[in-house]
Amino acid sequence: MNDNALWAVTLSNGEHAVVFYALSVAGLAMAAFALRQFTTQHEVSIRYRPAVIAGMCVALVAFLSYVVLVLKFDAGYEQTADGWVATSNAVLSWAPRYFDWTVTVPLLVVEVVAVSTLVGARATRYRAIGIALALGMIITGFIGGVAIDDGTDLGALWLWGTLSALCMVGLYVMLVMALLHARREMAGSTALPVFNLAIVLLIVIWFAYPLVYAFQGFTVTSGSYTSAQVILSIADIIAKIGFGALIHKVAKLRTAEDLAAGVDTGHAGPIWINGEPVMGTKDGRRG
Template sequence: MEQLTFGQFNLVYNMLSFAIAAMIFSGVFFVLARNRVAPQYRISLIVSTLVVGIAAYHYLRIFNSWEAAYIIGEAGNYVASGKPFNDAYRYIDWLLTVPLLLVELILVMGLASEKRSKMLTKLVIASFLMILLGYPGEIITGDTSMFSERGLWGLLSTIPFVYILYVLWGELGSTISNQSGKTGILLRNIRLLLLFTWGFYPIVYMAPFFGWEGATATVAIQVGYSLADVLAKAGYGLMIYAIARSKSEDEGYKIGRVVTAT
C-alpha cells in the first residue's frame, strides 16, 4: 500500500462514507415510494432496492478494509498497517448488481415478454464476461501501461461492455420513439445517464495509462469508482422511479387515498 497524505486518505474515507449513505437512504426511498407507481412497475423499484442494498453492504466492507489498511505514521501521513486492502469487494458487488441494473431498466421499458427474456439472457451473460475479464487487470501490480496485461484485460472487458451499451442504446431509442411528453424525456435522460455513468468506469480503469501512479492513482481509482457507483446505482434508481411514475400516470394509475371516518 502506498503512503498517503492526510488529505488523500480522508478524501477516499469520506467518499466511501458518502457512498454508503447514498445507497442506504436511496433504498429507504425506493421502499417508501413503491406504492406510488402502478403494480406492474413496482418490481423495478424492488430490484432498485436490492441493487443499493447489495452496494451498501459491500461499501461497508470496503470502508472497513480501507480504514484497517492504514495507520497514521510519525510524519502525520498514512502508512500501510500491514493489513491488505481488499478491493475485490467492488467486483463482487458489480457481479451481483450490474445484472440487476439491466433487469430494472428492461422491466420498466415494458417490452414484450419473449423479447424481454431473450434480451436479458444475452445482456446478463455479457455483463458477467465484462466484469470477470476486467478483474485480472485491476489486480496487476507490475507494469500498468496501456500495452501491459492491464491494458489487454481492459480491452477484452471492453468488448462485452460495448455490446451492452449498443443493445441498450438502440432499444431505448425504439422505446423513446413510442413515448411522448414527460415519459419520453425521462427515457432520453436515462439513456444519457447510462452512457455517462457506464462510460466513467473505463476512464477510471485507465487512470494508470495516463501516467497516474502510486498514491495518486490509488486515490483517483477509489474516488472515481465510488462516484460512478453512486450515480449508476442510487441516481439510476431514482430515474427508474421517475419513469415508472410517469408511465403509471400516462396509463391512468391513481395513488390510493385512505379515507377515515370522522
C-alpha cells in the same frame, strides 16, 4: 502484497481523510436510497415494480460493499511518521467494488428492461443478453485489474481490459436499441424524456470506470489512488442513485398513463410526482 499495486501507496493525512470521507458518504447515500426505494415501491403498478425492487437491491448491495470498503480501508492503512502505509488488507479497500458491480450492473439492466417498452420474448432476450454482457464486463475487468499480479501486469491489464471494453460496447448497443424501441412505442409519452435521460446518464457515467481502470496502466501514486476512489464513489452514486431515481420516475409516469388509459394495473389512488398528483384513479381522472 505487490508494492506496485494501485492500493499499495502511502497516503498523506489529507488523502486518507478524503478517501475515508468519499467511501463513507457513498455508503450512507446508498443506505438512504435503499430505504427510499423500499418505502415507495407501492407508488408504481405491479407491472413496473420489478424496476423499483431491482433499484432497491442495487442500493442495498452497494451499501454493504461500502461497509466492507470502509472497514477494510480503515484496517488496510497504518499511520506512521511517513504517512498512512498500506498493509496486506489494503487490496480489500478496492476489490469489493468488483464484488458489488458483479451483482449491481446486471440489476441496472433489469431496471432498464422493466420500464422499457420491451415485452414478452424480446424482453427476456434483451435481459439475458444484457446480464451476460454486464457479467462479462465486470469479471474480465476484475481478472485484469485485481486477480492477475494485483493489476500490475500491463499485458494482462490491457488484454482483459479490452475484453471488458468489448462487453461494455455490447451493453451500449443494447441500451441504445432499447431506447430506440421506446422512442417508437412511447411517442408522446411524458415518460419518454425521462427514460431518454436515464439511458444517456448511464452511458455517460459508465465512461468513468474504464478511465479509473486505466490509472493502473499509466501511473501508481497516492494521488491517482485517491482520485480513483473519489471518482468511483461519485460515479457509483450517480449510476445507482441518480439512475435509479430516474427509473423510478419513469415507472410512476407509465403507471399514471396506464391508469389514464383504463388499464387494470392493480394500483389504486393518485400518482404523485414532486408533490403534485399526475393522474387520478383508474378511470383516468386527473388529481
